[in-house]
Amino acid sequence: MLKINQNSCTNCAACYDVCPYYVMGKEKNTGRVFIRYPDQCRSCGHCIAVCPAGAVIHDSLSLTDFEKASKVEIPPTVLKEHILQRRSVRIYQDWPVPDQALNDLIETGACAGTGANTQSVRFIVITDKSVLMKLEEIVFDICWKAGLKFFGGKGPLFRLLSGKFGPEITSWFRSYHDIFRHRRENNEIAGSVFRNAPAVILAHDLARNPLGAINCAVAMRNMELLAPAMGLGTCWTGYMISAAANKSKTINTFLGLDKTRRIHGGIMVGYPKFRYSLKIPRGMNMQTIRI
Ligand SMILES: Cc1cc2nc3c(=O)[nH]c(=O)nc-3n(C[C@H](O)[C@H](O)[C@H](O)COP(=O)(O)O)c2cc1C
Ligand code: SF4
Ligand code: SF4
Missing domain, CATH: 3.40.109.10 (NADH Oxidase)
Known part of the structure; x- marks a missing residue:
């Protein structure tokens, strides 16, 4: 399962941009980012690591396992x-x-x-x-x-x-x-x-x-x-x-x-x-x- 928590999502579209496998889509009128092709997901973790709002929810990748990246x-x-x-x-x-x-x-x-x-x-x-x-x-x-x-x-x-x-x-x-x-x-x-x-x-x-x-x-x-x-x-x-x-x-x-x-x-x-x-x-x- 792959979900975007619409309550915390700010629609910045970073996940849409970085996903290598074109899983996310953007609604034409509102620009709202949504999960379009979940089956294409290769669990690379990029969307979770880039999301500033912690809004991506992934079945096999728990946000709690992602350590803070230092500069x-x-x-x-x-x-x-x-x-x-x-x-x-x-x-x-x-x-x-x-x-x-x-x-x-x-x-x-x-x-x-x-x-x-x-x-x-x-x-x-x-x-x-x-x-x-x-x-x-x-x-x-x-x-x-x-x-x-x-x-x-x-x-x-x-x-x-x-x-x-x-x-x-x-x-x-x-x-x-x-x-x-x-x-x-x-x-x-x-x-x-x-x-x-x-x-x-x-x-x-x-x-x-x-x-x-x-x-x-x-x-x-x-x-x-x-x-x-x-x-x-x-x-x-x-x-x-x-x-x-x-x-x-x-x-x-x-x-x-x-x-x-x-x-x-x-x-x-x-x-x-x-x-x-x-x-x-x-x-x-x-x-x-x-x-
Ligand atoms: C041999 C090899 C071929 C790859 N080919 C592609 C590719 O054609 N397109 C692409 O977007 N990423 C490609 N990648 C990048 C992988 O998808 C990427 O390493 C993987 O998703 C893990 O992400 P990370 O490198 O950020 O850890 C390739 C990586 C390797 C090692
Ligand atoms: S985990 Fe990787 S492949 Fe799956 S939706 Fe996120 S960015 Fe795309
Ligand atoms: S990166 Fe996070 S906040 Fe930005 S559109 Fe994707 S889910 Fe929403």
């Missing part, structure tokens, strides 16, 4: 520097990440937006070293075998796949496959995937959600931006994502997920061993098409 003033130059100086951290101190810090990261991920407000992203936190080592072996094996299939010969499969991916992506796959080969040959599988990080956070969404991968990425990015402010470093674990895309059943079984879920996001978390004293120039990526 957060971060100088844009400070925030921009924070973003520009974020680096992917792969070498960690051997210290554990406190539970509170992990919870804070998860909270920022869980509060990230999701396409159509499905709020269907969930998280797995792994801090058990033996579990991480086992998962690392599984991921390594999946990636290695996928590479072997691709690069195992110069036969029709290689031609088909390299034609499909094009030279740029094929050369990227090739260098990763070479890394895996050398790590294998040198008996250096440990640390190849999770870099001996003390914690790994994974994000999964509904396997059939076409926006699942982006939802997970957005959630992860929230965490990646908070982490450095807490003295933590993070790095995406793309091998893990590739393995989950390749052999979702194997990965899901290991993690205790059923087939309705798909791992789309994963970051390592830990205290960085090194500090980067220089910013890496990335200006060339600013080439933009303006239309």
Whole structure:
């Protein structure tokens, strides 16, 4: 049920304007705001959070659960520097990440937006070293075998796949496959995937959600931006994502997920061993098409 309390509503129309799903209507003559298409509501909470009169009544969103928003003033130059100086951290101190810090990261991920407000992203936190080592072996094996299939010969499969991916992506796959080969040959599988990080956070969404991968990425990015402010470093674990895309059943079984879920996001978390004293120039990526 969705209602507007007409006794307190001032007809400011803020809810009408902000609703992403065009749930509210406005009466032509009076301008009175009313609930027009209640079934289109995706429970995003915007109308309740914006209403100055507390006049929106929603079945599944109680006004009492909405905390007062404080005015957060971060100088844009400070925030921009924070973003520009974020680096992917792969070498960690051997210290554990406190539970509170992990919870804070998860909270920022869980509060990230999701396409159509499905709020269907969930998280797995792994801090058990033996579990991480086992998962690392599984991921390594999946990636290695996928590479072997691709690069195992110069036969029709290689031609088909390299034609499909094009030279740029094929050369990227090739260098990763070479890394895996050398790590294998040198008996250096440990640390190849999770870099001996003390914690790994994974994000999964509904396997059939076409926006699942982006939802997970957005959630992860929230965490990646908070982490450095807490003295933590993070790095995406793309091998893990590739393995989950390749052999979702194997990965899901290991993690205790059923087939309705798909791992789309994963970051390592830990205290960085090194500090980067220089910013890496990335200006060339600013080439933009303006239309
Ligand atoms: C992958 C993705 C796709 C989205 N696509 C749209 C869109 O096409 N139009 C739109 O109005 N909002 C879009 N959103 C915003 C979501 O609807 C929004 O995040 C959600 O309703 C929660 O609101 P919040 O971001 O204010 O927390 C998208 C969000 C994500 C993460
Ligand atoms: S909760 Fe979101 S979708 Fe539902 S009516 Fe309010 S603004 Fe619209
Ligand atoms: S935002 Fe609140 S006060 Fe304004 S029109 Fe909507 S219900 Fe009425």
